[in-house]
Every structure is written in structure tokens, then in C-alpha cells.
Amino acid sequence: MRAAVYQSAGEVVVEDVPDAALREPTDAIVRVVRACICGSDLWAYRGIIDRPPGSRLGHEFIGVVEQVGDDIRTVRAGDFVVAPFQWSDNTCPACRDGIQTRCEHGGTFGAPGTEGGQGEAVRVPEADGTLVVVPVSGSGPHGVDPALYPSLLALSDVAATGLHGAVLSGASEGSTVAVIGDGAVGLCAVLGATKVLGAEQVILMSRHPDRAAIGKEFGATDIVPERGEEGIERVRELTGGLGVRHVVEAVGTPDAWDMAIGMTRAGGRIGAVGVPHTTPQLGIFTPFRQHLTLSFGVAPVRHYLPDLLGRVLADGYDPGRVFDLSLPLERVDEGYSAMSERRSIKTMLEP
């Protein structure tokens, strides 16, 4: 089968790899219908973090179950499924706490040594606890309307990660929320804050008109293109001089953290879903002085998936709007460069 493989910074290729095959009785094999490229895939592509040459790529995919191991009870061949970007048994203490991304039998698709979503098929460990079945609607080659593919695919990571950021920020009905990061996760934080949590005022920090436009569609009430101190000042102006009670940090860089801490109202809360590769350390004296709560976490997508799936199927919840480029798998390299150069917000791949 064909799959995307990392060679070196700036170099991703599609090549022949061994066919996906069952290894454990708790595995399933999923034939990929759509996959995509994540902002976090770019860390290695840009050479910011190391990644072994030859490692498989991608952690977001939807597809059709092809084969299941002997112990599998909740999915079967032919099911159309969404896979969260990490697998989990969904029964261990962490899973029961709703933190499937700390599952004691969990792992991340596309992490070095595992199979990736950017390929024709994937072995899914702990398939019973991991995969969520999309009910057959009758239309489309797999019984699911292809118009829904982008939003279903977004559920595998960014839709839930954005929502998680908003949840961690403590946003709820009527809140004012600021979102730092206008990538797919930041945009999905806007969507989650407004449509799921009921936030009233959502300020999106964005200086890219195409992203800001989607942010507005998703419910952002204010767009702030300024950055740094100017951005903080602008957000304070929009919030009676006091700052925002709920801030989503969806970037992870020191500059983004400075903005987040600077714009949060005393006693406020920052939901941090940006992977802090470039922010190993954070100054805590200002958070201490300002009575801030910093809530961190790799989004437990599996926890949010059933609810979000229902919203996509029934309520027109459309996180798939973040996809603005679609490519065949064989041209995956174009997707990486387009996202790295910010010519694409998020790129979908078709095997």
C-alpha cells in the first residue's frame, strides 16, 4: 500500500509500505477515505523538532473498517468510522476521567514507530475504545454523504481540540472569550466556544483575512489583527479595560503565551492546547500576581467525539470549513508546503 513517509525537514514522500495488517485481537484495519495534514505535523517539516527519517505520518483520518480482530465488539467490517488522533481503550482510569489522551494503553497515530493516517489504510489498536461509527445515511459510496467528509474528518482532531481549548478556558453561556491562533484549531475554538458552549463575545486574534472570514462564520464577534502589546491593548479596549476572563492559547510559542497572559483578566483562565515545543518554560510570577488559572492538555478527542458527531450529522456543525485545499495522497508534499507557507489553512488528502 501507499503512505506518506517523512524523509527530512521539508521532505515528505509517498512510497510503498507494508500493507496494514491485524497484529492484536483488539486491532481493526481501516481503509482510509480521507486524511489530512495537521499544524503539528509541521513542527518536524519545518525542522523545529526532530523526527526519524522513514517514519510514517498523519494522525487524522476517516474511513471504512476492513477487518477486525477477534476481540472487537463495537465495530465491524463495512462501518464508516472517525478515528481520534490517539487510540485509547476507553476503560482505564484516565479514560474514565475523560482524558483518553492519557490512556494507559494509548498511543498516537503517526508518532514515530506507529502507522500513520496519511496512507491507504491504518492498523487501529484498541479499536473498540477508539473508533466511533458514523450511522449510515444511505447516500454516498460508503453510506455517508461525501459532503460531510470534511467535517467528519475535522472531528478526528481540530474540531475537538479547539473545543477542548474553549472548555479548558472555562468559557460557558454568555462568556467573553479570546482565541489566540487562527489556524484550524483556533478557528474550531471559536466554533466550539460559540456553538457548543454559548459564548457571547469571541475575539479572534487574526491578521489573515481568509482565516478571519471563517472565524466570523464560526461566530467570532471581533477580529484583532494586532499582535504583542498592541494586540493586548486592543483586547483590553474591547473588554472595558479589564482583559478577558477566558483565553484559548492555540499556538504554543512564547509570543502567543505573552499575549495570552497579558490579555487575561485578573482571576481569568487560559485554556492551552498549543503544543509548547518552543516554550519549554513559562514565567509564573505574572500568573501568580494576576491570579490566573492555566489549564493545559492534549485534547481527549474521543471524549468529545460522540457529541460532536451528533452535531455534525444533525445540527449543521461544520468544522470542515477549515479545509481549503484538497489533494490526492500522492501529492502530499504539496499539502505540506502549502500549509507550511500558510497558503492553506488545512489540507485534506484522498488516497
Next chain:
Amino acid sequence: MRAAVYQSAGEVVVEDVPDAALREPTDAIVRVVRACICGSDLWAYRGIIDRPPGSRLGHEFIGVVEQVGDDIRTVRAGDFVVAPFQWSDNTCPACRDGIQTRCEHGGTFGAPGTEGGQGEAVRVPEADGTLVVVPVSGSGPHGVDPALYPSLLALSDVAATGLHGAVLSGASEGSTVAVIGDGAVGLCAVLGATKVLGAEQVILMSRHPDRAAIGKEFGATDIVPERGEEGIERVRELTGGLGVRHVVEAVGTPDAWDMAIGMTRAGGRIGAVGVPHTTPQLGIFTPFRQHLTLSFGVAPVRHYLPDLLGRVLADGYDPGRVFDLSLPLERVDEGYSAMSERRSIKTMLEP
């Protein structure tokens, strides 16, 4: 009048200073009945932070109102009062949010340039928003039972700061909580977690038998004398291998933070009330990976004072147990050295 004055690291003296006097119509003058020395006063005494020579000391006191400014409505001469360690107008947005320690007209007693509690009298700015009157009970020279002085004095800082740490940690009815720090604040965190919040299991990290004994009186169910990795391991053993959902960090040093992060269960929450003078930066990758919530803050004592005062007067709430040394003001230097050398948990001063 006489008051404690900082000279240099290791040198605190009592000398003549100008009498406390009204300056603003919102001021009150309080004649100090009891004051005390705080763990945070030791930062400068030990030379860890700078402090101007000649600056007044102390931020915890109880006393009798001697004189009030023209605008004062809620206290009058003769009232027995507890002063929180910071003054606040109790009406600004931060105060209304319950964060009186970010009051826009606030300040800290004993901060360089202000008057300190370790003296015969104190000018209290924003007295209406700051002072809390203790109802007259009839007994004692000021109408308040002197046996209650230690607990009333503890309300000016440590009782509320400890409780605040427990609140920030998210502890509630039935929780398991770990407390790092067996100073007065840590001990009061134990008391607050058990008696106010209803925590069921409280693990106190303590290797000082005298402090551990008070911790047990205050409701600690487990005492862990080990530190570092051993301490973390021991706490994990006590919590089914998973770590604790609620941790109070009442020290502020890098070692204490390492323990706090190491012992917190995935998805758990750390309430941080230890001033991070020696921990300017904190690694955030582990908090991110472990889904931790870090909640920081200088305790808004004024917010907790009315409730805690009621508990002291009616329910036998006795944070004053943390005082194990009482000295006349003139011997304040002995108190500083006793606390610095850990011969005293907390020292009370009588002018």
C-alpha cells in the same frame, strides 16, 4: 510609636517611628493588639530578595480602631478588627470578582513605602473595604476573648491563604488532597481542605514532627516525610498509583513545584499560593502532557474573612494553633531568627 524596621538581611530592629496618622478621609488608625511574622517576611530576612533598609515590616495584625477618616462608614473608634494583609476598596471590578488582592486601590501592609503591622499602630487605607469588625462578646479588655486572638490573627493571612490554596486546587466534599509545605500556610490548607471544603483524605508532606502533629489535628490523614521522587512515589502509593487530583503548593521553590507536578494525577489541579520568588520559570511540557490545571494567586483574604470569622467565633475553627511562640514586639528579632531557623512555625508579637 515603636515599630519593627528592616535594616539588612538578618537584621530587624524595633525603633521609634512617626505616629500613625490619618492621611486620607478613607483611612482609619488601628492600635495593634497582636501582630505576627510571616513566612514571606523571611525572604528578605534570609537575603533571597532585596528590601530597602529602613522599611517597615509586617502585614498581619488585629487591633482596635482608634480614629477614622471623615468618609468611613463601616467601622468606628473602639471596634475590634481583623485586617487582611492587603487593603482594598472592596468595590472595584477585581474586588467584586472576589480578588481583593488585585484591587485597583489596593496595597500591601509592610510593603516598602507603606506602614507595617509589626508596630504599635497602623494607618489603614480604604478602611471601609478592608477592616472586618469582630462582634463584641463582652469578655476581655477589648470585648473579645483573648483566647481567640491567635485564631483571629491567623485570619489576617495564613488561615485564608491556606484555604485559598485548597480552593484553587479544586478540592471539595470527599476529595483527596495533597499539601506541599508544612509551614503555617500549608497547615491552614489542611484545615481549610478538611473543615471548610470537606476533603476526605489529606496528605501532608512534612518531616517536622511538631508541624505534622498540628497537621493531624487539622485533619491530615497521611503524613509523608519523604521528599523529591521518593515523596512523589509515596503519594502515588497512597492514591492507587494514579496521583492526587488536588495539590496545594504552599512553598514556591523549584523542588516544591517538581513534587507538585510529579504527584498530581493526570487531569488534576494544583492550587499555588507559595510566592514563586525562586521559581521564576516553570517547565510546561509535563503539565501539558499530564493535562494539569495550575491555579495561581495571592489569597484575597478579605473575600474569605467574614466566613472564616464566623467559623472562629462559632465553630471552634482554630487556625491560631499554628502560633507556637509569642514575644513582645521589642523582641521581634528573636521571632525572625526563630522562624528562619525553623524553631518556630509562626511567631506572634504583642506591642
